[in-house]
Amino acid sequence: MNWTGILSIYRYEMTRFFRTLLQSFVSPVLSTSLYFVVFGAAIGSRIEEVDGVDYGAFIVPGLIMLSVMTQSTTNASFGIYFPKFIGTIYELLSAPINFLEIVIGYVGAAATKALFIGLVILGTSSLFVDLHIAHPLAMILFLVLTCLSFALMGFIIGIWAGNFEQLQLVPLLIVTPLVFLGGSFYSISMLPPIWQKITLFNPVVYLISGFRWSFFGQSDVPVAISLAAIFGFTLLCLGVIWWIFRTGWRIRS
Amino acid sequence: MSVILSIKDLRKSYAGGFEALKGVSLDIEEGEILALLGPNGAGKTTLISTVCGITTPTSGSVTVGGHDILTDFRAARSLIGLVPQDIFLEPFEKVWNTVRFSRGLFGKPRDDSKLEEILKKLSLWEKRLSPTKELSGGMKRRVLIAKALAHDPRVLFLDEPTAGVDVELRKDMWDIVAELKASGVTIILTTHYIEEAEAIADRVGVIRGGELLLVEEKDQLMQRMGRKQLEVQLTDPITEVPASLAHLNLELGQGGGSLIYTYDTRAERTGITALLNEVAQAGLVLADVQTRQSSLEDIFVGLVSEDVV
Structure with a gap:
């Protein structure tokens, strides 16, 4: 393994993040505060509790998931698409580094950035609501796995995308709607019976439900299924990446 | 090496x-x-x-x-x-x-x-x-x-x-x-x-x-590929290559002030001696003589246009 090479990619990507640290830090704090104002104050005044949890606290896991999923996807997709777009990818392809090592470098950096933002949102949230995390280790595990799996998916999108529109397409048209409809701001039990069934086809439901369980000890679907879902999704992304690695799809002619 | x-x-x-x-x-x-x-x-x-x-x-x-x-x-x-x-x-x-x-x-x-x-x-x-x-x-x-x-x-x-x-x-x-x-x-x-x-x-x-x-x-x-050119400067410019020199495939230089002879450096006989003799016999007076090696560019053009290979 070319660990120095992996570390170089990781460090290079993180430098970009730190160069815009203020922006990286301020934007999630601001958007979280806005969500609390809109959802917490406006809607929260009508819904006091969901399954015995204060509504303000109830939306925290969903808020974190919303940012973490979109951030890790866009960070990783942009990270690998940008060298393709400006041509600097020639260096990655001619270096003594294999595709797996390139993936570790880019996905690792994208996941780290998303994790950082997730923790910033958690910190900001604790200023607005009283938070107790029931299972901290499980919370971290869900958070890390979500960052990783969505960064893997983002990497695939970055390889696939032929232009900037395509780069935005999946996060905008698929990830964001799935997260919003995946119970970020409500419990599935609040939906009409038919939608309770339909919503189970949304994979994000399982992730948010599991993550919420780590906070409050209660969930819409069993935790084991949530864990299986996130592992399954990670494996699926790894499988696609392995295939790209084997065929050199869209990278090496 | x-x-x-x-x-x-x-x-x-x-x-x-x-x-x-x-x-x-x-x-x-x-x-x-x-x-x-x-x-x-x-x-x-x-x-x-x-x-x-x-x-x-x-x-x-x-x-x-x-x-x-x-x-x-x-x-x-x-x-x-x-x-x-x-x-x-x-x-x-x-x-x-x-x-x-x-x-x-x-x-x-x-x-x-x-x-x-x-x-x-x-x-x-x-x-x-x-x-x-x-x-x-x-x-x-x-x-x-x-x-x-x-x-x-x-x-x-x-x-x-x-x-x-x-x-x-x-x-x-x-x-x-x-x-x-x-x-x-x-x-x-x-x-x-x-x-x-x-x-x-x-x-x-x-x-x-x-x-x-x-x-x-x-x-x-x-x-190997290079050809050389010999340019014979004349004291008095001419309008066309004399008929007696036609077999040498000479070109007329700028303004008729010189004759250009192209020869192969690999050839056993370059024909220079004969050329100079014949030029003199044709009644032309030599002012100066110079040679020029063809550049890599000429060689390249020759190669890619399939004339040489």
Whole structure:
């Protein structure tokens, strides 16, 4: 393994993040505060509790998931698409580094950035609501796995995308709607019976439900299924990446 | 000298069926400068890209320092540095960071003094903290060279290093190449400019339509393929070549003040003595005589237009 090479990619990507640290830090704090104002104050005044949890606290896991999923996807997709777009990818392809090592470098950096933002949102949230995390280790595990799996998916999108529109397409048209409809701001039990069934086809439901369980000890679907879902999704992304690695799809002619 | 890069029957066909390389074989000696000359679309960049790992070969084999580029790609690629034809740089990245990144990517431990040496050699040291977008075109190209040299390669590929570069910068680039050769680096460069190959290469390869037409020592090539011209200046200009000299295929020089005789340096008899005698017999008075060697450009034009080969 070319660990120095992996570390170089990781460090290079993180430098970009730190160069815009203020922006990286301020934007999630601001958007979280806005969500609390809109959802917490406006809607929260009508819904006091969901399954015995204060509504303000109830939306925290969903808020974190919303940012973490979109951030890790866009960070990783942009990270690998940008060298393709400006041509600097020639260096990655001619270096003594294999595709797996390139993936570790880019996905690792994208996941780290998303994790950082997730923790910033958690910190900001604790200023607005009283938070107790029931299972901290499980919370971290869900958070890390979500960052990783969505960064893997983002990497695939970055390889696939032929232009900037395509780069935005999946996060905008698929990830964001799935997260919003995946119970970020409500419990599935609040939906009409038919939608309770339909919503189970949304994979994000399982992730948010599991993550919420780590906070409050209660969930819409069993935790084991949530864990299986996130592992399954990670494996699926790894499988696609392995295939790209084997065929050199869209990278090496 | 030993062979550092060996290419055997290398073929590359793209998905659309276009055959960019049609069985190229080439051995490159350690420490030499080889210039690959060829028109656009001849396969120069495909050849370089395939050796460097950017495109995968359809068939054939390449070894660098004895390491196969596919089965032992790490060892092979560690020995190679690539300077691409276009300026591919991240605009907001500082010179120092991008060069350090290249060294790390090739698995080499951090070595600031090494990078300092490279940047100073390429006159980039003062600009090390500038984002690459603030540099001039010539400097950007030197940053690409610095990146390619950051991991101490033994073979350096320069793809059209002076394309679109003004004359002065081109000379600078030639000096850089000469210095690199002096430090023991093997250099393979592609170029459109014949004078570039003529000025700096030890050997010249001519590539056309994915085939390597020939590879030869530059001096030998010029000698073998070279034709010489003898120009006889006349004291009194003439309007046409006298009929008695018609069999010599002479051309009339500018303003009729000279006669130009083209001959083959390889021929046993150049026919110069006979020419001079016959010119005198025709009643023409000689003012001066000079000879001229044809340039690599003439040779190249002859080769790619299939007149010679």
